[in-house]
Structures are given as C-alpha cells and as structure tokens.
Amino acid sequence: MKVATVGTGFIVEWFLTSVEQNEGAKCVAVYSRKETTGRKLADQYHVEKVYTDFTEMLKDAEIDTVYVASPNSLHYHYALEALQAGKHVICEKPFTSTVDELKHLIQVAKAKRLFLFEAIVTRHMPNYRIIREHVEQLGKIRMIQCNFSQYSSRYDKFLAGENPNVFNPAFSGGALMDLNIYNLHFVMGLFGKPQEVRYEPSLAANGIDTAGVLLLTYPDFQAVCIACKNCEAANYTQIQGENGYLLVSGATSLLQEVMLNLKQKQTNIGTEEIMPGLYYEVKAFVSMMKQGDLDACYRELENSLAVFEVLYEARVKAGIHFAADEETSS
The missing domain is CATH 3.30.360.10 (Dihydrodipicolinate Reductase; domain 2)
Known part of the structure; x- marks a missing residue:
C-alpha cells in the first residue's frame, strides 16, 4: 500500500506512525494546501513528495491509496475524486456528512473494483x-x-x-x-x-x-x-x-x-x-489489499453504511443541520 495523505492534523500523524509500524505500507506523498505545512509533516515522517494541488497528486502513478483526514464536510469530495482517479481510499470517520454521499462513494468504489475503508479503530x-x-x-x-x-x-x-x-x-x-x-x-x-x-x-x-x-x-x-x-x-x-x-x-x-x-x-x-490504535486498522487494510479481498472490504462497507444511517437519523431527528444537507437536497 503506497499511500498519500490529505490533511495535516494530529490524526494524520497517528496514521503515519502506524504506517511506519506496518510492513507492507508506506507513505509516498503528502497533500496540503500550504507547502510549508505539508513539508513540515513530510520531513517529520521522511516523505519525499509534497503536493499543494490535489488533482495533480492523483496523477502520481506511484500512489495507489489516498488517506483522507480533512474536515468532515470535505471527506466526500476528496474521496470521490480519488476513487474516480482509480485510487483506493481510506477515509477518516465520520465517512461523509450524509447517507447519500456515502452511498455514492460505495457505488463508485464497487463499480471500479476499488478498496474503500472507513478509518474506525474500534x-x-x-x-x-x-x-x-x-x-x-x-x-x-x-x-x-x-x-x-x-x-x-x-x-x-x-x-x-x-x-x-x-x-x-x-x-x-x-x-x-x-x-x-x-x-x-x-x-x-x-x-x-x-x-x-x-x-x-x-x-x-x-x-x-x-x-x-x-x-x-x-x-x-x-x-x-x-x-x-x-x-x-x-x-x-x-x-x-x-x-x-x-x-x-x-x-x-x-x-x-x-x-x-x-x-x-x-x-x-x-x-x-x-x-497505537490506528496500527490495528492499518494492519487490517494492508491485509485485505494484499489478498485482494474486496469482498471483506465491501462487508465492512455494509457495516459502515448501517452505522451511518443510524447516525444520520439521530442527527436529523435532533434538528442538527449541516451545510451538506442543503447540497444533498439540491
């Protein structure tokens, strides 16, 4: 698994530490809107490439997997663009903002026979x-x-x-x-x-x-x-x-x-x-990808979708509205 990261928060550092600890995983690129922020993270984990243009990064043939750890509302857009570019995706929880967004990601991943994982350590x-x-x-x-x-x-x-x-x-x-x-x-x-x-x-x-x-x-x-x-x-x-x-x-x-x-x-x-907790999820993702076990991946996706449907129902019933709700309804 040759991964590129999206985001520079503490969770990305935890993920990169777990990548270093897992045989069969390597970070080859870091994406950040700011070169200085991306370079700082890359240097900390001995990553050579830093991108400030996400679309350009997706053209990098060395990258086969994109780890998305942007703010929640951006998960869907980054994950979708990565899948459409033929990259496997690991997306931080919560997967997306709405059920429709998640269903679309799953549809695209299955159509392209790509791995799509929710990074949920539990x-x-x-x-x-x-x-x-x-x-x-x-x-x-x-x-x-x-x-x-x-x-x-x-x-x-x-x-x-x-x-x-x-x-x-x-x-x-x-x-x-x-x-x-x-x-x-x-x-x-x-x-x-x-x-x-x-x-x-x-x-x-x-x-x-x-x-x-x-x-x-x-x-x-x-x-x-x-x-x-x-x-x-x-x-x-x-x-x-x-x-x-x-x-x-x-x-x-x-x-x-x-x-x-x-x-x-x-x-x-x-x-x-x-x-660290993220070690075990990275280990599981590497194992599924190494074995080409898309069926196991898609079973996990069914679980993630079921959880998200309940999460979404709870939020909507409680009257908590996100900007993404308007985008979905339009």
Missing part, C-alpha cells in the same frame, strides 16, 4: 474481538452504557467566539459525529441495527452539539451512548446481561481493559494492546 482492536467472543456468556442483554467524553482542545476557542471546524455546522462537526460514532460502532458491531434511535443533544447557539445522549432501543434492551466535547469523564463501556456484565475501561476508541464478571467472579479477559 472494529479492528484486539480487545473488540475478545468482547465479541465473550458477550454471549452474559446471557440475555438488558442494558448497555457507553461514555466517551473529552474536553476538546478547541472548546476554549469556541467559547471565546471563534468557530473551529469541529464545532462548526458548515464542516459537519459536533459531538455526535466526532465521538458518539465510536460508541455507535461499538454497539452495532455486536448487536446490529436498533429498532429505534433518539438523540438528545446539548446545542450551542450555532446549532452544533457540544455533547449529547444517544439512545438506541433493541427488542430486549437499551444502549445509552454519551459523548461530550465540553467536559471530561471516566470513560467506560458496560454491557449488562442476566448472567453478569462486561466492563471495558477507556473510551470506545481505546478499549483499554476488559473485565468479565459472571456471578460475582471477575476475570480480566482483555489483552494488553501495546500498539
């Missing part, structure tokens, strides 16, 4: 596989609680009257898209689509959700998913069943420790994940 973590293997021991599930909260590094600027992308409806920001999507992937990866979804957000004056509670209703249980960008919390996930419970420490993007409690007997069943 599904690829070793501890998530362990949770999936043990969840049936809990018996009939009765309640799930997820809390992923962190005080945003940009929240003070937002309070001061600035308009950072992550708190801007024009850039498809907010707590639901940025944090609760991890909780949603966690729950739906185990239990599928809920019967009903409701989102109760804390809305700022500009209409963006700085925090919120996502309620997923299943036939026998409910999942309460909390995400806050305006305060901290002891992040954890708890799956409660009639036989006991699973307690997962850390955010649903980390899954740091997994404790299984059955009839008052507690066991640590998790594995120590010594590599």
